[in-house]
Structure formats: C-alpha cells, structure tokens
Amino acid sequence: MGLMRSLLLAGSESRWLRAQATRRAFVRRAVSRFMPGETLDDALGTATALRRDGIGLVLTRLGESVTDAVETDEVAAHYVDALERIRAGNIDGEISVKPTQLGLDFDRERCHAHLRALAGRAAALGSFVWIDMEQSRYVDATLELARSVRAEHANVGVCVQAYLFRTAQDVERLLPTGAGIRLVKGAYREPAEVAFPRKSDVDASYLALARRLLAGDARKAGGRAVFGTHDTRLLRAIVEHASALGRPARDCEFHLLYGIQRAEQQRLARAGHTVRVLVSYGSYWFPWYMRRLAERPANVWFVARSLVRS
Numbered sequence: 001m002g003l004m005r006s007l008l009l010a011g012s013e014s015r016w017l018r019a020q021a022t023r024r025a026f027v028r029r030a031v032s033r034f035m036p037g038e039t040l041d042d043a044l045g046t047a048t049a050l051r052r053d054g055i056g057l058v059l060t061r062l063g064e065s066v067t068d069a070v071e072t073d074e075v076a077a078h079y080v081d082a083l084e085r086i087r088a089g090n091i092d093g094e095i096s097v098k099p100t101q102l103g104l105d106f107d108r109e110r111c112h113a114h115l116r117a118l119a120g121r122a123a124a125l126g127s128f129v130w131i132d133m134e135q136s137r138y139v140d141a142t143l144e145l146a147r148s149v150r151a152e153h154a155n156v157g158v159c160v161q162a163y164l165f166r167t168a169q170d171v172e173r174l175l176p177t178g179a180g181i182r183l184v185k186g187a188y189r190e191p192a193e194v195a196f197p198r199k200s201d202v203d204a205s206y207l208a209l210a211r212r213l214l215a216g217d218a219r220k221a222g223g224r225a226v227f228g229t230h231d232t233r234l235l236r237a238i239v240e241h242a243s244a245l246g247r248p249a250r251d252c253e254f255h256l257l258y259g260i261q262r263a264e265q266q267r268l269a270r271a272g273h274t275v276r277v278l279v280s281y282g283s284y285w286f287p288w289y290m291r292r293l294a295e296r297p298a299n300v301w302f303v304a305r306s307l308v309r310s
Contacts, residue, residue, distance in 0.1 A: 033259045034257065034258060034259045034260065034280070035062075035258060035259070035279070035280050035281055036258065036279065036281065037281060038281055038282055038283050039281060040059075040061075040078070040081070040082055040085070040281065042281055043057075043059050043279045043280075043281040044059075044085060044086075044089065044091065044093075046258065046277070046279050047089065047091045047092075047093065050277055051091075051092065053265070053266050053269055054269040054270075054275070055265060055266075055269050055275045055276065055277055056091075056092035056093060056094070056274075056275070056276040056277075057091070057092070057093045057094075057276055057277050057278075057279050058093070058094045058095065058096050058130060058255060058276050058277070058278045058279065059082050059086075059093060059094070059095050059096070059279055059281070060095070060096040060097070060098075060132070060278060060279070060280050060281075061075065061078060061079070061082075061101070061280075061281060061282045062280050062281065062282035062283070063075065063098070063101050063282055064098050064100045064101060064134060065100045065105055066100060066101050066102070066103065066105070067105055067106050069103065069106075069107065069110065072101065072102050072103040072107075072110060072111070072114065073114075075097075075101045075102060075114075076102060076114040076117065076118065079095050079097060079118055080117075080118065080121055082095055083095060083118075083121055083122050083125050083127055084125070086125070086127060087125040087126070087127070092276075093127065094122075094127055094128040094129070094130060094276070095118070095122070095127070095128075095129055095130065096129075096130035096131075096132055096159075096278065097115070097118065097129065097130070097131060097132060098132045098134055099111050099115070099131060099132070099134070099138065099141070099142050099145060100134060100138065102114040102115060104138065104141060104142075104145075108141065108145075111145065112145055112148065112149070115129070115131065115145055115149050116149055116152060116153075119149050119152070119153035119155060119156050120152075120153060122153075122155055123153050123154070123155045127155065128155045128156070128157065128180070129149075129153075129155060129156050129157070130156075130157045130158070130159065130180070130182060131145060131146050131149075131156065131157070131158045131159065132159050133158065133159040133160060133161055133184075134188070135188045135190070136164055136188070136190050136194045136195065139164070139166065139170070142158065143158065143170060143173070143174065146158035146174070146177075146179055147174075147177055147179070150177050150178065150179040151177070154178065156179055156180065157179055157180020157181060157182055157223070157224055157226070158174065158179055158180070158181065158182070159181075159182045159183075159184055159228075160174070160181055160182070160183055160184070160209075161184055161185065161186030162183060162184065162185050162186060162202055162205045162206035162209055163185055163186035163190065163195045163196050163202045163205065164186060164190070164194060164195050165194060165195065165196070166194070167205070167209060168205075168208070168209060168212070171209060171212060171213070174223075175217075175218050175221045175223065176221060177221075177223070178221050178222040178223045179223050180223050180224035180225075180226060181213060181223055181224070181225060181226065182224075182226040182227075182228055182255060183206065183209055183210060183213065183225075183226065183227055183228060183229075184228040184229065185202050185203075185206055185229060185231075186202070203231065203233075203234065206229065206231075206234055207234060207237055207238075210225075210227055210234070210237075210238045210241070211241055213225035213227075214238075214241060214242050214245055214247060214252075215245075216245075219247070219251070224253060225251075225252075225253065226253045226254070226255050227252075227253065227254050227255070228254070228255040228256070228278070230256060230257065230260050230261050230264070232261075232264060235254070235264065235268070238252065239252060239268075239271070239273070248272075249271055249272030249273050250272060250273065250274050251274075252273050252274070253273065253274040253275075253276070254268050254273055254274070254275050254276070255275075255276045255277075255278050256275065256276075256277055256278065257277070257278050257280075258277050258278065258279045258280065265277060
C-alpha cells in the first residue's frame with residue numbers, strides 16, 4: 001500500500017483530525033466536489049440532471065458505528081422517508097445502508113429488524129435496498145444479514161470488496177441466494193493478512209470477480225451484478241468481457257460516485273448500460289471523504305489548490 005494511501009486511511013480514523021478539518025472552509029469546499037450537500041434535499045436535487053443523462057441514483061446517508069438505539073431508529077426512519085420521497089418524486093432511486101448505522105455494533109437483532117423493515121417498505125414502493133460492506137471484521141455478520149433479509153425479500157443486494165482475500169469464496173456463497181452483488185475495490189485500512197496490499201493485486205482480483213459475476217451460471221441465479229469502480233481500464237475490460245459473452249448492455253450495471261468522472265458515467269449510459277450514481281450526504285462526511293482521497297491520492301492536489309485559493 002502506498003505511503004499517501006496509508007496516511008489518508010489512518011487520518012480517516014482520527015477524531016482530532018476530523019474535528020479540525022470539519023471547521024475549515026477550504027476542506028468543506030473541496031468536499032463539495034464529491035457530495036452535493038449534507039441534507040436529503042441536496043441529494044434528491046441531483047436527480048433531475050442525472051435523469052437527463054439516463055442515469056439513476058443510489059442514496060447513502062453518511063455515518064457508521066452508531067451505538068445509540070434511538071439514533072439507529074432515527075436512521076431507519078430517515079431511510080423510509082428517503083424511499084417515500086423517491087417514489088413521490090418519480091425518481092429512479094435506491095438506498096444503500098451501512099449495518100453499523102442500524103445498530104450492528106451493539107444489537108444485531110435490532111439491526112436485522114431495521115433492514116427487514118426497509119426491504120419490505122422498498123419492495124412495496126418498487127425500490128431496492130443495498131447493504132454496504134464496512135471493515136473486514138463486519139463481513140461475516142453483514143453477509144449473514146444479507147442472506148437472511150434476501151430470503152424474505154428479492155429486492156436486496158450487498159456490497160463485496162475485491163481487496164479482501166476471502167471475497168471470491170463469499171461470492172460463491174452469495175450467488176445461489178439471488179442477492180444483488182455490488183463489487184467495489186475496498187476503501188478501509190486493513191491488515192496485510194486479510195487484504196491485498198498492492199494495487200495491482202486488487203485490480204487483478206477485481207477483474208477476476210467481475211468475470212465470475214458475468215458467468216452464465218451466475219446470471220442464471222438472478223441477482224444483479226453491479227460494478228463500482230472508476231478505473232477506466234477495468235470498466236472497459238468488463239464491458240468487453242460482457243460483450244464477448246453476449247450479455248445485453250442493460251445487464252452490465254455500474255454504480256459510480258457523484259462528482260467523479262461524469263463524462264464516463266454519461267458514456268456508459270449512452271452505450272445502453274445501467275448506470276447509477278452513488279450520492280452521499282450528511283454531516284458525518286470526514287471519514288468517508290478521507291477514504292475517497294485514499295482511493296485516488298491525486299485528489300489531494302484538489303484540496304491543495306483550494307487551500308491556495310482560500
């Protein structure tokens with residue numbers, strides 16, 4: 001792992017740095033590149049421009065490691081409201097939720113109940129619930145939740161991370177359930193015994209997993225195969241592989257982040273692929289933002305330019 005990436009990931013876990021950064025106007029200005037604002041209204045406001053390009057959205061309210069029962073209930077209620085407003089606004093939108101926002105750290109049954117309720121409400125409204133993946137210590141519990149909720153509701157998917165050694169086996173266990181699978185590289189600081197430390201190895205793992213998700217038996221299982229990466233080399237390799245297999249363009253789905261490679265998002269949509277933009281919002285943006293910088297450390301120069309102009 002590169003030194004810059006290691007420093008950024010370490011910084012994402014620093015409460016002191018979070019307190020300092022969130023008070024700095026130039027940091028907030030830089031963050032606005034990657035998120036439209038802190039409120040649900042801000043997030044939903046992106047839908048009109050995205051619709052013009054034939055692109056949907058996935059909403060995720062930033063936050064993790066919630067340890068207060070009242071707060072987890074509020075988070076769940078917030079996502080129900082988001083689903084209702086997506087339907088009322090005739091928006092092509094879905095939600096993506098971190099299990100630790102719903103109480104996984106202190107009450108797994110409460111977390112499970114919230115996820116079941118969200119999946120049920122989303123089903124009634126014709127929408128979909130994505131379960132985010134967090135650090136490696138949460139993988140077993142998150143996959144157990146995903147399998148359990150998917151057994152009751154078809155409109156459920158889960159994120160898996162290509163940098164973890166275990167993910168190939170996890171995918172094989174998930175495929176028969178028919179759950180949607182969103183493949184990302186992974187953005188947390190992980191020990192070398194559980195994750196590939198080198199970018200080249202993560203990229204190779206990502207492409208191998210993408211090809212597995214596009215295989216004939218995987219597609220027959222019925223779950224959505226979704227690819228979340230901004231690596232243009234990987235994007236093109238996935239598209240070429242899907243085309244060689246004769247997969248319809250609409251079956252090759254991509255979830256890309258708000259504010260990153262808009263032209264690539266538009267290009268994929270024009271080519272007939274299903275494209276959704278992951279729109280993050282909320283006040284708990286600092287750890288998320290540092291992980292976004294770590295995914296592409298060159299973005300640090302954007303912050304530096306903002307500092308010079310401030």
